Amino acid sequence: MRSQVWTTIDFDAIGVQSDFARVPYSSNTSAYGWIPVPMICFNGGDGPTALLTAGTHGDEYEGQIALRRIARTLSQSEVKGRVIILPALNQPAVVAGRRNSPLDAGNLNRQFPGTPQGGPTGMIAHYIATELFPIVDISIDLHSGGSSLDYLHVALAHRGRTDAQEQKIHDLLNIFGAGHSIRTDGSGGGGATTLYAAAVEHGLAAITTELGGGPGLSAAGTDLAEHGVRRVLKHYGIAPGLDAPEAALTKMVDSIPPSRSLYAPCHGLFEPLAKVGDRVKAGQPACLVHRLDDPLAEPIELTFMADGIVKYRRFPTLTAPGDALYGQVYELDQ
Missing domain, CATH: 3.40.630.10 (Zn peptidases)
Structure with a gap:
């Protein structure tokens, strides 16, 4: 049609x-x-x-x-x-x-x-x-x-x-x-x-x-x-x-696969520790997520899962389970 x-x-x-x-x-x-x-x-x-x-x-x-x-x-x-x-x-x-x-x-x-x-x-x-x-x-x-x-x-x-x-x-x-x-x-x-x-x-x-x-x-x-x-x-x-x-x-x-990107584990406040374009290492702290349901709890620290360059970072601070927080790319041989 x-x-x-x-x-x-x-x-x-x-x-x-x-x-x-x-x-x-x-x-x-x-x-x-x-x-x-x-x-x-x-x-x-x-x-x-x-x-x-x-x-x-x-x-x-x-x-x-x-x-x-x-x-x-x-x-x-x-x-x-x-x-x-x-x-x-x-x-x-x-x-x-x-x-x-x-x-x-x-x-x-x-x-x-x-x-x-x-x-x-x-x-x-x-x-x-x-x-x-x-x-x-x-x-x-x-x-x-x-x-x-x-x-x-x-x-x-x-x-x-x-x-x-x-x-x-x-x-x-x-x-x-x-x-x-x-x-x-x-x-x-x-x-x-x-x-x-x-x-x-x-x-x-x-x-x-x-x-x-x-x-x-x-x-x-x-x-x-x-x-x-x-x-x-x-x-x-x-x-x-x-x-x-x-x-x-x-x-x-x-792009590093989405399975190795970082996602919010809970309702919380997203505190980024790396900027778009930063070169980062596996295990490096990426962000803190401050839980909304327990203000006395220590924030949840998420670390990068791979070496690479930060491709994107979530902009809003308020976040919910499953929100994409960080994605990465890695350089190819030219």
């Missing part, structure tokens, strides 16, 4: 068009309404097409701001090929400032390839997978740690299905130029249900990012998102006139 999401944008027309991906949603106050997901298309004729998305999780702001900067710049620049930008992909979650949609509790980055019927989150995923993936060559989905995590600046990519696709993905990671890059199989969460994993299944060169986090905004993460996208658009000749700072050499790292 074809997507029920629609737009007035003609992706083949030359020029700049701005409208919405209109997601049908029948609510108590609007029986035949639709959800407006902002979308811009820049088409300069022959050349590759880049799909740029952010706001897949509504509380991750670095990519949302970076893509708005890019859109304003492209409106004054020469474009060869095509750029499709959706800076607030899960618009209901963006408006609510939440990771997941308040309409159907959907986590958009766990619903690909989506469904043409049902809740709006699955319908957004289905539209991207069936209507946009077939007309694009490059996909960049910008994420950060959101309100619950502070995150190392990394780009991530699944392995290509062919040698040619694998080389394109490898090149895309280097051109984007995050401080660290991870090749992943999705075993840490999401698997093939993330946007970038689904894009690879469609044969695209696709990456995603994690660029800082917390309830506010990481200026460095926002700048990296913008500069990385600028480098990609310039390199592929889509926007050859863009200014783009030269990328530092990205360091290839791999």
Whole structure:
């Protein structure tokens, strides 16, 4: 079944068009309404097409701001090929400032390839997978740690299905130029249900990012998102006139399995002892968890289970059993 999401944008027309991906949603106050997901298309004729998305999780702001900067710049620049930008992909979650949609509790980055019927989150995923993936060559989905995590600046990519696709993905990671890059199989969460994993299944060169986090905004993460996208658009000749700072050499790292990450053992107050980016050793104290149910009890000390670099750290202090507190990566031989 074809997507029920629609737009007035003609992706083949030359020029700049701005409208919405209109997601049908029948609510108590609007029986035949639709959800407006902002979308811009820049088409300069022959050349590759880049799909740029952010706001897949509504509380991750670095990519949302970076893509708005890019859109304003492209409106004054020469474009060869095509750029499709959706800076607030899960618009209901963006408006609510939440990771997941308040309409159907959907986590958009766990619903690909989506469904043409049902809740709006699955319908957004289905539209991207069936209507946009077939007309694009490059996909960049910008994420950060959101309100619950502070995150190392990394780009991530699944392995290509062919040698040619694998080389394109490898090149895309280097051109984007995050401080660290991870090749992943999705075993840490999401698997093939993330946007970038689904894009690879469609044969695209696709990456995603994690660029800082917390309830506010990481200026460095926002700048990296913008500069990385600028480098990609310039390199592929889509926007050859863009200014783009030269990328530092990205360091290839791999994630230490989730089974060796640290999780809250009880309801408590999380006191971190290591920062994102720190090099740590197995057995090194990572944090203290102060129990809520016994103020006289000694805090529970958790120690790192492996040598490595701190990939993420929980941001909120209040924590509950099972909350992820720390994750790590380790460097690969270059």
